[in-house]
Amino acid sequence: MRRRPGSPRRPQSSRTVLGLLVLACVTVMVLDANADESSPVDPLRAGVGAVLGPVESATGTAVRPLRELPESVRTQSSLRAELRELERTNAVLRQELATTALDRNRAAELDGLLQTVEDTGYAVVPARVVGYGAAQSFSRTVTIDAGTTSGIQADQTVLSDAGLVGRVLRVDRRTATVLLVADADSVVGGRLASSMELGFVRGRGDVGGRGRLDLDLADGSVVPGRGDVVVTWGSRAGAPYVAGIPIGIVRAVYSTPRDLAKRAVVEPLVDFTALDLVGVVVPEGTTSDRAVLGAEDSP
Amino acid sequence: MTAVRVLAFSALVVVAIALQTSVFGHLAFQGVVPNLVLLLVVATALARGPEVAATLGLLAGLALDLAPPADHVAGRWALALVVVGYLAGRVRQDAGSSAFAAVVTVAACSFVGTSLFAVSGLLLGDPGVDIAAVLTVVPIGVVYDVLLTPLVLPPVLILLRRLEQTQMAY
Numbered sequence: 001m002r003r004r005p006g007s008p009r010r011p012q013s014s015r016t017v018l019g020l021l022v023l024a025c026v027t028v029m030v031l032d033a034n035a036d037e038s039s040p041v042d043p044l045r046a047g048v049g050a051v052l053g054p055v056e057s058a059t060g061t062a063v064r065p066l067r068e069l070p071e072s073v074r075t076q077s078s079l080r081a082e083l084r085e086l087e088r089t090n091a092v093l094r095q096e097l098a099t100t101a102l103d104r105n106r107a108a109e110l111d112g113l114l115q116t117v118e119d120t121g122y123a124v125v126p127a128r129v130v131g132y133g134a135a136q137s138f139s140r141t142v143t144i145d146a147g148t149t150s151g152i153q154a155d156q157t158v159l160s161d162a163g164l165v166g167r168v169l170r171v172d173r174r175t176a177t178v179l180l181v182a183d184a185d186s187v188v189g190g191r192l193a194s195s196m197e198l199g200f201v202r203g204r205g206d207v208g209g210r211g212r213l214d215l216d217l218a219d220g221s222v223v224p225g226r227g228d229v230v231v232t233w234g235s236r237a238g239a240p241y242v243a244g245i246p247i248g249i250v251r252a253v254y255s256t257p258r259d260l261a262k263r264a265v266v267e268p269l270v271d272f273t274a275l276d277l278v279g280v281v282v283p284e285g286t287t288s289d290r291a292v293l294g295a296e297d298s299p
Numbered sequence: 300m301t302a303v304r305v306l307a308f309s310a311l312v313v314v315a316i317a318l319q320t321s322v323f324g325h326l327a328f329q330g331v332v333p334n335l336v337l338l339l340v341v342a343t344a345l346a347r348g349p350e351v352a353a354t355l356g357l358l359a360g361l362a363l364d365l366a367p368p369a370d371h372v373a374g375r376w377a378l379a380l381v382v383v384g385y386l387a388g389r390v391r392q393d394a395g396s397s398a399f400a401a402v403v404t405v406a407a408c409s410f411v412g413t414s415l416f417a418v419s420g421l422l423l424g425d426p427g428v429d430i431a432a433v434l435t436v437v438p439i440g441v442v443y444d445v446l447l448t449p450l451v452l453p454p455v456l457i458l459l460r461r462l463e464q465t466q467m468a469y
Binding site: 017021024027028033041044045047048049052055058060063083133138143170176177179183206207273 | 325356360364367369370378426432450
């Protein structure tokens with residue numbers, strides 16, 4: 001039933017509509033929240049991901065040349081000026097794309113990733129970050145432009161040339177969702193490189209320049225030194241985290257009378273706000289539609 | 300709902316989500332990006348009233364909940380945007396008339412939307428949602444949404460009204 005636009009709407013009926021819609025939302029939330037292993041919403045999630053993932057990839061690729069420009073926008077007039085500037089620069093950059101410093105940057109990034117691959121000895125599928133989760137959603141996740149067709153599975157380690165980025169949460173055909181180690185939900189087994197002591201690295205949900213991670217050490221008598229490097233401890237069969245990937249550097253140590261264990265503040269090595277090229281650690285011999293770095297048998 | 304309208308609204312939602320995640324991710328301030336989907340729902344409310352806006356809020360919110368890289372319980376943005384669409388639709392007689400009223404509506408809706416999303420997270424025990432995070436994210440979100448209002452609202456309103464006139468001509 002469609003009423004003529006502009007006719008007075010009775011609040012009674014719009015309240016009914018509101019009630020029905022809210023009920024629908026609550027139903028979806030209950031269905032999704034109460035599921036243990038596989039949620040009934042998952043097929044829907046996969047469908048939306050299959051459609052919107054490639055759209056994000058395409059958009060991300062299109063705006064990549066603009067990355068080098070100033071990042072934060074604060075006032076309306078500067079936003080407008082910047083938009084004009086961006087449009088102009090975009091046109092220029094498109095023309096110069098083949099020869100600009102961007103290609104050199106990318107080559108340097110790829111070199112870095114290759115170096116990491118050589119150092120760690122893991123087979124890595126390269127991917128680019130194409131979508132960022134908003135802080136309004138209170139979870140720190142990104143979309144990468146590689147999915148099952150590139151040999152990526154859930155619970156694989158994601159790293160960059162600097163260090164550990166996170167783990168794969170969910171995979172679609174052409175995209176995957178990565179949970180950053182800075183997310184408040186993320187817990188990584190960590191090891192102090194100097195003393196081999198074990199602990200857990202937890203995110204604080206803050207990805208900004210001053211975002212930090214917390215390290216809880218299992219042994220309360222160990223005092224980590226400032227400047228100690230924290231690396232991943234590794235899980236069985238390398239899922240979700242492989243061993244020996246650097247996570248961050250200890251910046252401060254404190255203990256509370258209430259807790260027996262010491263806590264350390266870790267500065268992550270990766271700049272989560274400027275992620276671009278990342279690598280996903282895959283098992284040896286994975287078949288992928290793109291080159292697998294570091295695999296012995298790759299051509 | 301005719302096919303043309305459904306198509307137009309779907310296209311707007313897809314464009315808003317793609318811009319929000321892939322373009323404004325680079326322009327984020329403290330991780331906060333302008334909530335273009337919310338602006339779209341508010342614009343629809345101002346042009347078409349609470350019922351259409353709340354329905355769009357449900358569908359666009361679900362898309363936002365399910366599109367990568369979202370990782371929260373599905374339905375949370377849907378709930379927030381349904382309420383936003385309804386509220387904005389109810390005040391549209393005043394807000395549709397002046398630019399200032401529209402900006403105030405956007406600010407209020409941004410506040411209500413993000414807060415509702417945060418509250419549903421608190422109720423469901425999402426570990427990322429704590430009061431300190433909410434207190435920093437919500438004001439920045441409101442400011443960012445208001446900043447983008449003059450760029451987003453007028454073109455969307457014009458588009459929606461033109462769509463309406465095409466429908467009336469039949």
